[in-house]
Amino acid sequence: xxxxxxxxxxxxxxxxxxxxxxxxxxxxxxxxxxxxxxxxxxxxxxxxxxxxxxxxxxxxxxxxxxxxxxxxxxxxxxxxxxxxxxxxxxxxxxxxxxxxxxxxxxxxxxxxxxxxxxxxxxxxxxxxxxxxxxxxxxxxxxxxxxxxxxxxxxxxxxxxxxxxxxxxxxxxxxxxxxxxxxxxxxxxxxxxxxxxxxxxxxxxxxxxxxxxxxxxxxxxxxxxxxxxxxxxxxxxxxxxxxxxxxxxxxxxxxxxxxxxxxxxxxxxxxxxxxxxxxxxxxxxxxxxxxxxxxxxxxxxxxxxxxxxxxxxxxxxxxxxxxxxxxxxxxxxxxxxxxxxxxxxxxxxxxxxxxxxxxxxxxxxxxxxxxxxxxxxxxxxxxxxxxxxxxxxxxxxxxxxxxxxxxxxxxxxxxxxxxxxxxxxxxxxxxxxxxxxxxxxxxxxxxxxxxxxxxxxxxxxxxxxxxxxxxxxxxxxxxxxxxxxxxxxxxxxxxxxxxxxxxxxxxxxxxxxxxxxxxxxxxxxxxxxxxxxxxxxxxxxxxxxxxxxxxxxx
Amino acid sequence: xxxxxxxxxxxxxxxxxxxxxxxxxxxxxxxxxx
Numbered sequence: 001x002x003x004x005x006x007x008x009x010x011x012x013x014x015x016x017x018x019x020x021x022x023x024x025x026x027x028x029x030x031x032x033x034x035x036x037x038x039x040x041x042x043x044x045x046x047x048x049x050x051x052x053x054x055x056x057x058x059x060x061x062x063x064x065x066x067x068x069x070x071x072x073x074x075x076x077x078x079x080x081x082x083x084x085x086x087x088x089x090x091x092x093x094x095x096x097x098x099x100x101x102x103x104x105x106x107x108x109x110x111x112x113x114x115x116x117x118x119x120x121x122x123x124x125x126x127x128x129x130x131x132x133x134x135x136x137x138x139x140x141x142x143x144x145x146x147x148x149x150x151x152x153x154x155x156x157x158x159x160x161x162x163x164x165x166x167x168x169x170x171x172x173x174x175x176x177x178x179x180x181x182x183x184x185x186x187x188x189x190x191x192x193x194x195x196x197x198x199x200x201x202x203x204x205x206x207x208x209x210x211x212x213x214x215x216x217x218x219x220x221x222x223x224x225x226x227x228x229x230x231x232x233x234x235x236x237x238x239x240x241x242x243x244x245x246x247x248x249x250x251x252x253x254x255x256x257x258x259x260x261x262x263x264x265x266x267x268x269x270x271x272x273x274x275x276x277x278x279x280x281x282x283x284x285x286x287x288x289x290x291x292x293x294x295x296x297x298x299x300x301x302x303x304x305x306x307x308x309x310x311x312x313x314x315x316x317x318x319x320x321x322x323x324x325x326x327x328x329x330x331x332x333x334x335x336x337x338x339x340x341x342x343x344x345x346x347x348x349x350x351x352x353x354x355x356x357x358x359x360x361x362x363x364x365x366x367x368x369x370x371x372x373x374x375x376x377x378x379x380x381x382x383x384x385x386x387x388x389x390x391x392x393x394x395x396x397x398x399x400x401x402x403x404x405x406x407x408x409x410x411x412x413x414x415x416x417x418x419x420x421x422x423x424x425x426x427x428x429x430x431x432x433x434x435x436x437x438x439x440x441x442x443x444x445x446x447x448x449x450x451x452x453x454x455x456x457x458x459x460x461x462x463x464x465x466x467x468x469x470x471x472x473x474x475x476x477x478x479x480x481x482x483x484x485x486x487x488x489x490x491x492x493x494x495x496x497x498x499x500x501x502x503x504x505x506x507x508x509x510x511x512x513x514x515x516x517x518x519x520x521x522x523x524x525x526x527x528x529x530x531x532x533x534x535x536x537x538x539x540x541x542x543x544x545x546x547x548x549x550x551x552x553x
Numbered sequence: 554x555x556x557x558x559x560x561x562x563x564x565x566x567x568x569x570x571x572x573x574x575x576x577x578x579x580x581x582x583x584x585x586x587x
Binding site: 059060063064067068070071074075078082097098099101102106409413480484487488491492495496499502503 | 567
């Protein structure tokens, strides 16, 4: 009982904090992505970039801007990694190997933040600050921009296929949301004990009299945007399990709040952008419902799940920080895989069978509960369109969503979106499990070994970035395979989303009729939740059955 | 040499992605005219 009450208490505090912050931030985001006014500093940036922020871009131009910006970002970050030994503040670290530098560049530009390396012994301060942290900001802003473009496409009545301006969305997301949010969050984390300096490596004497090398650095500033932008790449190898990154139970709760607040607020903002707040609340409700179920299941699995050792210890404690315990580790685990964050405060490889399965299922849902910054919202909206389409088929009426018809072309784009990630995950797993280089990276055989491989490709293709552990991924094979999955998993779905946004923006707005399915009521919330679970279930149950499910038996 | 391969791989991916954008744009425009 004494362990259950704090577990429930931390969830109640989190829910209260989110309930206070999300409507406020949602209103701010809606204004941000619809206002024609620019700040002076933004105008200077636009002049420097030689872009016209008032040009309403066709979806094609918008998407090509996203792709062009991301291509340049990857090449620049790849160069930084390959030239690291020549850079100041490199701490004496050598250049990253070619496959590792490419994997890291792709990983941070796609908001995945998969890390094949141990940060504290591989990445110097300059690359950390001017490369990785910069990408933490802009990759999160790119996701938010795509979601805003989709919402504006749905709300558009101009019938011209235009969805906004990518450069304005990008700059505003960084300057008006992520930078101030990360600055305040970093100060809070420092106040709670996270470190922030430019120190190198220092030897310390341990309690047992041994010597350990401790690396200092700009940790709090990296940590703040790592969670706020649902990035996940830690300064240290053990990520948020390290006391310099996440010192106390309170900082742990703050980090969980930060990684959930923007994805939920984007749903609120969506309702305001389409001028029907109830639509945003319905989407947010589905996200909250799915997250609640996964938090409950994961907490049960880690506090009272199967296994003799957990029963004897009063919880599954292997791979967990004792200052957090099973409940706070489970809450963090559900939140980090429900969003596209991938930060960890415990080792997911050590979760119980059902616990690891829940974390994996969260990612397989497409990270929609509540998902990444922006990507969670557009992922959920694509499933909302599937739901409307299925309901339309059942009652024999032309399906429509928010006054836009879901015809053949629209549903083809949605189908491509829904199919893209599972094809990448299952295809990637098949390649990894049939190639000798892939199998060589696995620590375990049998169901747990399968879980290690499937978790890695799921994490990469869904742009989560969390590692199950047990997989030696810093090899040319794994770096290249996972890099390709991250690229395709980020940009293919985004292309389909923006194409659909453009398609909606060419349609006239239909007023609701007697045959229109209300999409703001509890019935739709239940239908959408069911569709999300069924679509994912049908796709992934076989591989889950062979991995975590059989391991739980 | 590996550097060149990874740069080319990146360029190839984005070239294909841009082609996909162009293809979707043409298909959607053509279908929209019907």
